[in-house]
Structures are given as structure tokens and as C-alpha cells.
Amino acid sequence: MASSAPATPPAPPPARRRGPRTRAELLDAAERVVLRDGPAASMNAIAAEAGITKPILYRHFGDKAGLYVALADRHIETLLERLRAALTRPGTRRERTEAAIDAWLRLVEGSPALYRFLVHRGQAEEPQVRDRVAVFQRRLGDALAAGIAAELALPEPQWPRAQAWAHGIVGMVQAASDWWLDARPFDRAALTRHLADLIDGAYGRA
Amino acid sequence: MASSAPATPPAPPPARRRGPRTRAELLDAAERVVLRDGPAASMNAIAAEAGITKPILYRHFGDKAGLYVALADRHIETLLERLRAALTRPGTRRERTEAAIDAWLRLVEGSPALYRFLVHRGQAEEPQVRDRVAVFQRRLGDALAAGIAAELALPEPQWPRAQAWAHGIVGMVQAASDWWLDARPFDRAALTRHLADLIDGAYGRA
DNA sequence: GACAGAAGTTACCGCCGGTAACACACTAGC
DNA sequence: GCTAGTGTGTTACCGGCGGTAACTTCTGTC
Known part of the structure; x- marks a missing residue:
């Protein structure tokens, strides 16, 4: 992750990642929030933890139930x-x-x-x-x-x-x-x- | 519950009752709604079923948890x-x-x-x-x-x-x-x- | 009749789940 | 070099929720 990778852009500006998040990354973030805030965790909070915003979560999981099912599975x-x-x-x-x-x-x-x-x-x-x-x-x-x-x-x-x-x-x-x-x-x-x-x-x- | 109680006012105007609702009446209405709509019944719906509005429910039960506890009790x-x-x-x-x-x-x-x-x-x-x-x-x-x-x-x-x-x-x-x-x-x-x-x-x- | 106080209302707040519409980056083709 | 297209991301919004503040209206009492 240093500054020497030639083919890929060396290091994206830290505040904002551009590439697509994988489903696993999103679930990791969701799990962190759920375990911290309990199951009443809001989609906003989960999105924030993942460093993105709500609509992306919905694109991945459809709705909150979908996210929870994926998390449980x-x-x-x-x-x-x-x-x-x-x-x-x-x-x-x-x-x-x-x-x-x-x-x-x-x-x-x-x-x-x-x-x-x-x-x-x-x-x-x-x-x-x-x-x-x-x-x-x-x-x-x-x-x-x-x-x-x-x-x-x-x-x-x-x-x-x-x-x-x-x-x-x-x-x-x-x-x-x-x-x-x-x-x-x-x-x-x-x-x-x-x-x-x-x-x-x-x-x-x- | 018949029409023979002499001391109490005989029959309040049907559309709008003025006297205070008893706690039991409110709970009856709440139970009807909960059994009909499931436990996700909203306070608005319960109030409507009881023929009143939300703040009265809150005056009686504090919050939704209070109503549910009273209902369960x-x-x-x-x-x-x-x-x-x-x-x-x-x-x-x-x-x-x-x-x-x-x-x-x-x-x-x-x-x-x-x-x-x-x-x-x-x-x-x-x-x-x-x-x-x-x-x-x-x-x-x-x-x-x-x-x-x-x-x-x-x-x-x-x-x-x-x-x-x-x-x-x-x-x-x-x-x-x-x-x-x-x-x-x-x-x-x-x-x-x-x-x-x-x-x-x-x-x-x- | 004046008045205290309860009963009940309207109108609002912040937040939720969920969505529409738009902005930015990248690649492809010419 | 320029355009078109695709996917990633955003902001801004919707209706409805739980909950509350502030106001109005009725009732009983002296």
C-alpha cells in the first residue's frame, strides 16, 4: 500500500476510496455496527461505518432485511x-x-x-x-x-x-x-x- | 355494560365522547389494533381505533413500551x-x-x-x-x-x-x-x- | 359568572427505511 | 482528442414513525 505501485494509482486520497466495495467489506462494516449498536443499527450508521452512503447499501442488499439475512448467513x-x-x-x-x-x-x-x-x-x-x-x-x-x-x-x-x-x-x-x-x-x-x-x-x- | 346505569350519564353523543377514556378502554382498542395489524401497530393507528389522538396515549402510558407492557400485563x-x-x-x-x-x-x-x-x-x-x-x-x-x-x-x-x-x-x-x-x-x-x-x-x- | 384544571387538538421535531435524480471517474471506439 | 457509455458515488427528497409543545375546549366548583 506504499507509494511504489506503478500500474495502479499509488494511493487513493485517504478520505475517499473510489473503487467498488466488495460485498464482504460491506458486511464487515455492517457487522461491526450491529455488534456495537445492537440490531437497531440504522442503515445510515452502517453506510457511514463502511465509508459510503445509503443508496449503495440498497443497491447491494435490496433492503434492510436483505442485509440482515446476508449478515446472518x-x-x-x-x-x-x-x-x-x-x-x-x-x-x-x-x-x-x-x-x-x-x-x-x-x-x-x-x-x-x-x-x-x-x-x-x-x-x-x-x-x-x-x-x-x-x-x-x-x-x-x-x-x-x-x-x-x-x-x-x-x-x-x-x-x-x-x-x-x-x-x-x-x-x-x-x-x-x-x-x-x-x-x-x-x-x-x-x-x-x-x-x-x-x-x-x-x-x-x- | 347495558343501558341501565343510573348514576352515570346515560349515553354520550356517539360521534364524539367528551369524558375521559378509561385506561381499560384504551387498552381494549390497542389490543384490537395489535391483534389485527401485528405488533408493528403504530401509535397513530391505536389512537385512531380508540377515537382519540396520539398525545392522549402518551399521557396515559408514557411511551410505546409502557403501552405494550400494560397490554401484556x-x-x-x-x-x-x-x-x-x-x-x-x-x-x-x-x-x-x-x-x-x-x-x-x-x-x-x-x-x-x-x-x-x-x-x-x-x-x-x-x-x-x-x-x-x-x-x-x-x-x-x-x-x-x-x-x-x-x-x-x-x-x-x-x-x-x-x-x-x-x-x-x-x-x-x-x-x-x-x-x-x-x-x-x-x-x-x-x-x-x-x-x-x-x-x-x-x-x-x- | 369566573376560574382552575383536565381532556383533547393541531402542528411540529428529528429520525427512520427507502428512492429518484444527478455528478464524477473510467474505458472504448473512432 | 473527443464522445458515448457504464458503473460508483453523491445529494436531496418522500412518507411515516415515535414523541412533544402549545393551544383550545369542555366540565365541575365556588
Whole structure:
């Protein structure tokens, strides 16, 4: 980036870049703002952070929902992949359960703001944003339902039951995460154990 | 509400009422609009439905968050009372579990729009609205934690575990409700059974 | 009848998401 | 060298939102 590049203009005036921003750069900026200001971040603020103005954002993402979906998609696939890996790894069922919960809780603990954005404020005011981003939780539930059906070798007629359990478990981990993030009465490993216990039937046996 | 009240003025001119609206009347109107237009209902629309203008709403409720909290409070107490009754009724633990889940699902099935407002769009865009109305789920969890601690006769050191379970179970029922509302693969009683099975440890035994 | 005070109004503020219309840089072709 | 075209960027605007200030109108009381 010094002053020696011959073919390209040496260094654009610092205040104003001319070349096109890549989609990734825009998303980086948007993510910074969302993580700083929360999901109520305005398009103006995001544009300013990216060093551009609003209409460019709209040219790239269509509307705010589009930007949020793009933002969420960058992380959802990663998390889903980790969950699938946890659900199919060798070992005992209990180990798979704990591994899946732990994958989730690592995200929650590592980036609470990102977590909140993904699972909560994705559900924003507008129905469009809500419906398109609520897919997140739905996809988690579907993936888990497949995992449960495989784990228990359920026949097809029992799949709806597995789905109910799966979506319930996703909500369970999510709600427990929310509560735990605020209260923090114990560490992550303990929460993993408690939730795995509950799924394992510790309440029923108690 | 008939026409026989003698002490109060018999019937105000229909087009324009002069006397002060009661808080309950305002909340009735707000509820109608919220259930019709969803939680993104504007203060203008609510005021129009009530036959007044915006500043009056603000005089009564302070801000939008205040109105939403007042709206939610009218139903939260009812639901909490039903849940407490279910959790303390005589019979087997399984019966209490099913009764509590059923109390929730009856609300979900009976007034899906109201349910969505309470548990989802209470979490609106503004942090103030979110924080004050998210208390809803928190209160449910706390009530359930007390119920679990009593049910299992847990000593105080084990309360955090009961809390984790309780908040998890609340999220579980809520997420399963959401999924069920859209998919409806079986009836309410079946969902009640599936969820009670899960809490009872059916997955662990399977 | 005068008056305090509540009830209700109009008119405004700043900000939001979203868009139209215009300005500037670069490249291509002649 | 000049023009045309394309894409990048801008400024300036729209309607509607939550929220408020200031004014008017009605009602009850002495």
C-alpha cells in the first residue's frame, strides 16, 4: 500500500476510496455496527461505518432485511456445520448431546452480541425480516430433528415426534442460554451438563 | 355494560365522547389494533381505533413500551395463575407437567396472535421494550423454577440447576409451540404428550 | 359568572427505511 | 482528442414513525 505501485494509482486520497466495495467489506462494516449498536443499527450508521452512503447499501442488499439475512448467513452455516459434526461424532449418545450443546454455548459465550443478533433481533419489527431470519431457528430444529431420528433410528411415522422434540430442544437451549448470559450462576460446562441431564431424563428420574 | 346505569350519564353523543377514556378502554382498542395489524401497530393507528389522538396515549402510558407492557400485563397474570394452579394441583407429577403445558398451549391455540405478541414482538426493536417485556419469559421461568424445586424437594444449593431447567423448559415449550403453530402435524393433546414425554425423560430412555 | 384544571387538538421535531435524480471517474471506439 | 457509455458515488427528497409543545375546549366548583 506504499507509494511504489506503478500500474495502479499509488494511493487513493485517504478520505475517499473510489473503487467498488466488495460485498464482504460491506458486511464487515455492517457487522461491526450491529455488534456495537445492537440490531437497531440504522442503515445510515452502517453506510457511514463502511465509508459510503445509503443508496449503495440498497443497491447491494435490496433492503434492510436483505442485509440482515446476508449478515446472518455468514454465521449460520458455520454453526450448523459444527452442530452436525457434534451430532454425528462417534462415542456415546450423551457425548453427542453434550458436544452439540457445547458448540452452541461456545458461540453464546464467545460472542454474546452476535448470538443475540442471530437468534433475537433477527426477529425484528418487520414481518419480512422476522420471517426470513426466523428461518435460523427453524433450520437448527430441522437439523436436530434429523439427528434425533437417526440417533434413535426412528421409523418415519415417528418423525413428527422427533421434530417436536427437536424444535423444543433448540428452544430449550436458547432460552437457557439467555437466562444464563444474564445470571451466570455457574460456568459453561455446568450449564452444558444441566441441559444434557434434562434431555437425558434426569427430571423424570429425580 | 347495558343501558341501565343510573348514576352515570346515560349515553354520550356517539360521534364524539367528551369524558375521559378509561385506561381499560384504551387498552381494549390497542389490543384490537395489535391483534389485527401485528405488533408493528403504530401509535397513530391505536389512537385512531380508540377515537382519540396520539398525545392522549402518551399521557396515559408514557411511551410505546409502557403501552405494550400494560397490554401484556393484562394477560401475563392470568397465564401465570393458571400455570401455578397446574403446577400445584394434586395428582401425579406427570399430570402436573401435562396440565402446565396444556395451559400454555390453550393460550397458543386459542389466540395465536395474542401469543405471538406476548412472547415475540414484545421483544420489539427498542431495547427498552425488549428488556421490559422480556420479563414475561423470565417470570414464567422463575415461576416454573419454584415449581420444580418444590416438586423435587430440592435443597437450596440445587436451585440454580432447577432454574436452568425451568428456563430451558419454558423455551422448549415456546419454541415447540412456534413450530407447531406453523406445521400443525398433530393436535394440541399430542403435542402436550410429546413435550411431557421429553421432560419425563423419554429421549433418555429411548 | 369566573376560574382552575383536565381532556383533547393541531402542528411540529428529528429520525427512520427507502428512492429518484444527478455528478464524477473510467474505458472504448473512432 | 473527443464522445458515448457504464458503473460508483453523491445529494436531496418522500412518507411515516415515535414523541412533544402549545393551544383550545369542555366540565365541575365556588
